[in-house]
Amino acid sequence: MTEKLHIIGGGMAGSEAAWQAAQMGVPVVIHEMRPHVATFAHRTGDLAEMVCSNSFRSDDDEQNAVGLLHWEMRAANGIIMAMADKHRLPAGGALAVDRDPFAASVTAALRAHPLIEVEYGEITDLPISGHWIIATGPLTSTALGAAIAAETGAEALAFFDAIAPILHYDSIDMSRAWMQSRYDKGDTEDERTAYLNCPMDKDTYEAFIDALLAAEKTEFKEGETAGYFDGCLPIEVMAERGRETLRHGPMKPVGLTNPHQPDVKAHAVVQLRRDNALGTLYNIVGFQTKMKYGAQKEVLRMIPGLENASFARLGGIHRNTFLNSPTLLDAQMRLRSMPHIRFAGQITGVEGYVESAAMGLLAGRIAASDILGTPLPEVPQDSAMGALVHHITGGADAKTFQPMNVNFGLFRPVEGFKGGRRGRTDRYKAYTDRAKAAWTGWLG
Structure with missing residues (x-):
């Protein structure tokens, strides 16, 4: 019988990780503390609840890095993008979402999946065995945050989110x-x-x-x-x-x-x-x-x-708490001192709904492949996913590490483009063309 993957946190990252792993044939348990344990920002017990903006930002997959990330998540049949598209609101070139039906739809889809269980209640300690993903986001509970800090030997970094x-x-x-x-x-x-x-x-x-x-x-x-x-x-x-x-x-x-x-x-x-x-x-x-x-x-x-x-x-x-991921996580998003635990989402030092869900997508796929005994190749750095995960797991300077949105500054240069608006337009198109080819090859 295939071992279970346990995911702590049912936000954007945890929901996407669960969906990806289950779609690969791995049974999943989502551990969500809400609604039994409330947070400052959440109003419901739904999974993938949007608590700040209702926007996934630009949907332009040729000239914008977050739009490219949308494209990559759609190509991977992500649940977050599928439900965002289903509940899309007019917002010019942005992807804005009707937040309550969106979260309800994600929750219903996950609960209906035959390989996914949802257990409600707070987990206060780091698990000592099994396969785990911690995707507790910026509002990680005090007890679990203390357990993470005790294991890593350093206090979690913090900034303030409005x-x-x-x-x-x-x-x-x-x-x-x-x-x-x-x-x-x-x-x-x-x-x-x-x-x-x-x-x-x-x-x-x-x-x-x-x-x-x-x-x-x-x-x-x-x-x-x-x-x-x-x-x-x-x-x-x-x-x-x-x-x-x-x-x-x-x-x-x-x-x-x-x-x-x-x-x-x-x-x-x-x-x-x-x-x-x-x-x-x-x-x-x-x-x-x-x-x-x-x-x-x-x-x-x-x-x-x-x-x-x-x-x-x-x-x-x-x-809002997050890890110093370049120091604490390896390229597979595993906690170096406890490699049976992966981290995903905003707690890893990415910022934004889309980036959080993207890191959940990767963590879910990588964890599931390990459980199935079919390890995946390294995520290509020239994809948006790869550029982002490379940044948080080693590309960033650990001494000055701060939460980061996906942006073309994280991508390896494409040579041969002049400056100015026209040069930038062509350069961004080259980035996205290269990324789409790399990501499609990895998915295949």
Whole structure:
């Protein structure tokens, strides 16, 4: 009888790992502590619950590294991408997902698989035998985190992660706001109008920045130091870096025309993205925040069109732990001191839903192949998967290791391309062509 693969954590990585291993014929047990043990960010007991943004980011598989990762996961028949596509929302060139039906569908598919069991309850110690994947994500329980730290001989590194507010569409003043994607990007009318825009003139923007800087914010506990992942900075931290930072970041006014005042150029624009298929909920794009709840309502209602906003969920901040993977994990994603345990997902030092699921896909396949006695060849470094796993398991400098999104900077160079926009376009296409060939060959 084939030995079982045990997976701790039923998030993006754990769900994908379970699916891949089961599809290869290996029985799997998913150990998920929710809903019996709650976390700061989760609302349900569903597997693969989305807790921050509802976006998987760009779906362009020729000019964007995360879009390429989408392509590779689809080619591997990944459950996360299949359900994301099934519950896709209009979002221009991005892949946005109706989060609740998405998680429910992943949960149903995994629970219906004849080789997958789901056991609910917290695991507090490192297992001493068997085949295991730990995919507990950024909110690893205190007890299990302590066990990992005790085994590795060093405290887990930490940074702070923030989530953005979500509000009710019917509370938005559409006489001031309008629907449009930047540069009208998208193949359909739904995609070209996927974002809701709230314009600001210069005086309103300056007053907003003043209020943002003065707002009461969540304080860290004594002894904690705040390191933030650059892709998920709180808006207050961005504003502290300079008054114009937000205008060149999530509030940039380019590629948009206000139909209420077509001849007036906005000084800044706040964008909201649809958060569910019904279009009843919208999240504020790039507005992760550590403001206290009362301050959030006061400051965010300064945004034109949101004066009477009703919030379905306010933003927040939580501690996010990850391993120093270049030191602790081998190329097979195994804990060097306990090689029967693999790690996958955000706890390994990747950032983002897609990257987490991708590392789960690899861990699930590699673990299953070991159990079946048919070891896989090394993941090709020229694929997006390979570039990412190479980075976290040895390519990065262990002394300065920080969570990383997939990006073309992780790829080995392709020679012969000039600089400038045209050269970059051709170079990125060369990266993706090479990656697709490498990944297809590995899957075969």
